[in-house]
Amino acid sequence: MTAQTPLVELRDISISFGGIRAVDGVSLDLHAGEVVGLLGHNGAGKSTLIKILSGAYKKDSGEIRINGKPVEINSPRDARDHNIETIYQTLALADNLDAASNLFLGRELTTPFGFVDDAKMEAETRKILARLNPNFKKFNEPVSALSGGQRQSVAIARAVYFNAKILIMDEPTAALGVHETKMVADLIQELKASGLGIFLISHDTREMMDLCDRVSVMKNGQMVGTERVEDVTEDDILSMIILGKNPKAAA
Amino acid sequence: MTDTTNSTKPASSDGIFARFLRATELDTRLLGMIGALALIWIGFHMYGALVNGFGAFLTPRNLWNLSVQTSSIGIMACGMVLVIITRNIDLSVGSILGFCAIVMGVVQVNILPAYLGLGHPLIWVLAVACGLMVGALVGAFHGFLIAYGKIPAFIVTLGGLLVWRGAAFLVARGETISPVDPTFSKLGGGPSGAVGATGSWIVGALGCAAVLGLIVFGRRQRVKFAFPLRPVWAEAFLAIVGCGAVIAATVLVNSYFWPRGIVQRYAEAEGITIPEGGLFISHGYAIPVLILLAVAIVMTIVMKMTRFGRYVYAIGGNPEAAELAGINSRMMTVKIFAIMGFLAGLSAVVASARLNSATNSLGTLDELYVIAAAVIGGTSLAGGVGTIYGAILGAMVMQSLQTGMVLIGFDAAIQQVVVGSVLVLAVYLDILYRRNSK
Ligand SMILES: Nc1ncnc2c1ncn2[C@@H]1O[C@H](COP(=O)(O)OP(=O)(O)OP(=O)(O)O)[C@@H](O)[C@H]1O
Ligand SMILES: [Mg+2]
Numbered sequence A: 001m002t003a004q005t006p007l008v009e010l011r012d013i014s015i016s017f018g019g020i021r022a023v024d025g026v027s028l029d030l031h032a033g034e035v036v037g038l039l040g041h042n043g044a045g046k047s048t049l050i051k052i053l054s055g056a057y058k059k060d061s062g063e064i065r066i067n068g069k070p071v072e073i074n075s076p077r078d079a080r081d082h083n084i085e086t087i088y089q090t091l092a093l094a095d096n097l098d099a100a101s102n103l104f105l106g107r108e109l110t111t112p113f114g115f116v117d118d119a120k121m122e123a124e125t126r127k128i129l130a131r132l133n134p135n136f137k138k139f140n141e142p143v144s145a146l147s148g149g150q151r152q153s154v155a156i157a158r159a160v161y162f163n164a165k166i167l168i169m170d171e172p173t174a175a176l177g178v179h180e181t182k183m184v185a186d187l188i189q190e191l192k193a194s195g196l197g198i199f200l201i202s203h204d205t206r207e208m209m210d211l212c213d214r215v216s217v218m219k220n221g222q223m224v225g226t227e228r229v230e231d232v233t234e235d236d237i238l239s240m241i242i243l244g245k246n247p248k249a250a251a
Numbered sequence B: 001m002t003d004t005t006n007s008t009k010p011a012s013s014d015g016i017f018a019r020f021l022r023a024t025e026l027d028t029r030l031l032g033m034i035g036a037l038a039l040i041w042i043g044f045h046m047y048g049a050l051v052n053g054f055g056a057f058l059t060p061r062n063l064w065n066l067s068v069q070t071s072s073i074g075i076m077a078c079g080m081v082l083v084i085i086t087r088n089i090d091l092s093v094g095s096i097l098g099f100c101a102i103v104m105g106v107v108q109v110n111i112l113p114a115y116l117g118l119g120h121p122l123i124w125v126l127a128v129a130c131g132l133m134v135g136a137l138v139g140a141f142h143g144f145l146i147a148y149g150k151i152p153a154f155i156v157t158l159g160g161l162l163v164w165r166g167a168a169f170l171v172a173r174g175e176t177i178s179p180v181d182p183t184f185s186k187l188g189g190g191p192s193g194a195v196g197a198t199g200s201w202i203v204g205a206l207g208c209a210a211v212l213g214l215i216v217f218g219r220r221q222r223v224k225f226a227f228p229l230r231p232v233w234a235e236a237f238l239a240i241v242g243c244g245a246v247i248a249a250t251v252l253v254n255s256y257f258w259p260r261g262i263v264q265r266y267a268e269a270e271g272i273t274i275p276e277g278g279l280f281i282s283h284g285y286a287i288p289v290l291i292l293l294a295v296a297i298v299m300t301i302v303m304k305m306t307r308f309g310r311y312v313y314a315i316g317g318n319p320e321a322a323e324l325a326g327i328n329s330r331m332m333t334v335k336i337f338a339i340m341g342f343l344a345g346l347s348a349v350v351a352s353a354r355l356n357s358a359t360n361s362l363g364t365l366d367e368l369y370v371i372a373a374a375v376i377g378g379t380s381l382a383g384g385v386g387t388i389y390g391a392i393l394g395a396m397v398m399q400s401l402q403t404g405m406v407l408i409g410f411d412a413a414i415q416q417v418v419v420g421s422v423l424v425l426a427v428y429l430d431i432l433y434r435r436n437s438k
Helices: A046-053 A076-081 A099-103 A118-132 A148-161 A178-193 A205-211 A234-243 B016-024 B028-052 B060-085 B093-116 B122-147 B153-172 B182-186 B196-224 B232-254 B260-270 B287-305 B307-317 B319-324 B329-355 B366-376 B388-407 B412-437
Strands: A008-017 A020-030 A035-039 A061-066 A069-071 A084-087 A166-170 A197-201 A214-219 A222-228
Touching: A008 A046, A020 A046, A020 A197, A035 A046, A035 A205, A035 A234, A046 A166, A046 A197, A076 A084, A084 A148, A099 A118, A099 A148, A099 B307, A118 A148, A118 A178, A118 B196, A148 A166, A148 A178, A178 A197, A178 A205, A205 A234, A214 A234, A222 A234, B016 B232, B028 B388, B028 B412, B060 B093, B060 B232, B060 B287, B060 B307, B060 B329, B060 B366, B060 B388, B093 B122, B093 B153, B093 B329, B093 B366, B122 B153, B122 B182, B122 B329, B182 B329, B196 B232, B287 B307, B287 B329, B287 B388, B307 B319, B307 B329, B319 B329, B366 B388, B366 B412, B388 B412
Parallel strands: A020 A222, A035 A197, A035 A214, A084 A166, A166 A197
Antiparallel strands: A008 A020, A008 A061, A061 A069, A214 A222
């Protein structure tokens, strides 16, 4: 697998906010059919790194390659054009709109006359949410009326609906119940099997060891190290997060 | 989990009213606004009847005039809804109105007749086109400064309030321009600026057809996608109330007749002899009212059925999410302010046609009435929430208060006190309503 060109290559990516180097010379790659986990303490730069890939931020320096080709991602639209879908940590939902409007925001289905086709969008939303969260019932209410987990389901549905090739999930299960978390884990396995590349961010090391093929640890904007999950123990990962050193590299 | 379940009690324990609301899917705030309007109307009428010995409010004449007076504010309120939904404000609409009115006045009185000859049929068309274009350009310019210059809308339009009022003065050096082109003046209403009895019945028939069409189409869509349906009695109720309202409005405007003097002149000009009991010619719907209606329909379609409208709401609900969804919110801001300016230009047509002249002070303080109309109509200053029909109802509430107080003889100072207080009270009620419905 590693012999193929990676789906995504992030090379030497840096970005600063004011004086803070939020991401500092980070390199990382992702293959098709692979799940790469990003770990690190709060403020390590995980969300910032993936927001550069999703077009929310513009990098100061570095290079992004997709299927080996250098690409410029300057806006969320550019990212979508490269089949990159993102579940943001903040979910990025318009609270005053219902689930269907959020799911299709920016990509509304339209009737032949060019009007938004609300009925069709609601029907599609019902279909996809039935898979993710069968208890979901509130289709005609603004998402502000939903629970944290229900909102997260909407954000996940939005990312998986559009046949992404590259999926970014920033703490997708933070607000989910046990059952819903299990459904997302199953979904990740299923998407991975169908050949997607997935970046997964989470603070749950246990879950990451189960779901990921490789895990990367960041600290203070820098990459501590990337390891295959078979090669490390949970404790190794924890010490990487806390100490900011890779025990394998030191050994 | 943080689920705040909107306790959906079993249907049997709900009152008849709650079941009625659920079946018809009418929202309580719409009913509340209609109720408030009815109270205002009846209140003024009763006050007049009891205190002055004559209830002048609920008469065809007054209600017809009310409809015409509501038009100018109502047209602009439709645009203000978009501005406020996207968390902006426009304080300059009254001044843009004045500026557009003066530009149109100069174009049709001082410029065009020299080239086309006085009374040329194209004069009013070109004048209106100029006014609308100037309005849209001024609005777009404001939007550009707000979106790309990142200057707060409050400041840009506060500046605009002064700039365009001053510019209106400069264009005509403070002179009043009149009389306007005769065809143009029809756009302001009056006996010759209304569509008459037959025309009004045609409008009414179209209105009823639209009500029925919407109900049938909506039901068919729901069947197609297997969504829950409204009970048949609820659909029938909506159809009857909708068509009933249209017919009642048509009967009303048709029972306001031309004043005797105008009938006399008309009869002489047409060579008709006036019969014994007098000649009754209905006004029918006034043209400015039809303009408002057209604006309302178009804007409702834009807000509910187009991507543009969806993005307006999304930007208001969560600007960051809208941006992440690939929406160009800066360009949206420019377009929204351009629409606002365009509608201010349209209001200028109605207002100056009604006066049969253009003055640089036209539309003074209108911005306050327009903002008040939108806010009373349920547009939230926090952004993300608001409807076109609400804004028009809000404009009717404002205008009804104004007209009612004039009718019962309140002086200007009391009018200001009342209108100002009502605005604050309405917003407070709105806040209470939202808190309870959470
Ligand atoms: N828009 C911004 N403006 C200024 N500073 C920012 C911005 N976004 C992120 N930062 C800073 O960059 C650093 C990295 O933040 P980031 O959100 O990437 O952390 P994270 O690893 O995702 O943390 P968490 O686990 O809490 O989600 C932090 O110091 C943060 O304050
Ligand atoms: Mg984060």
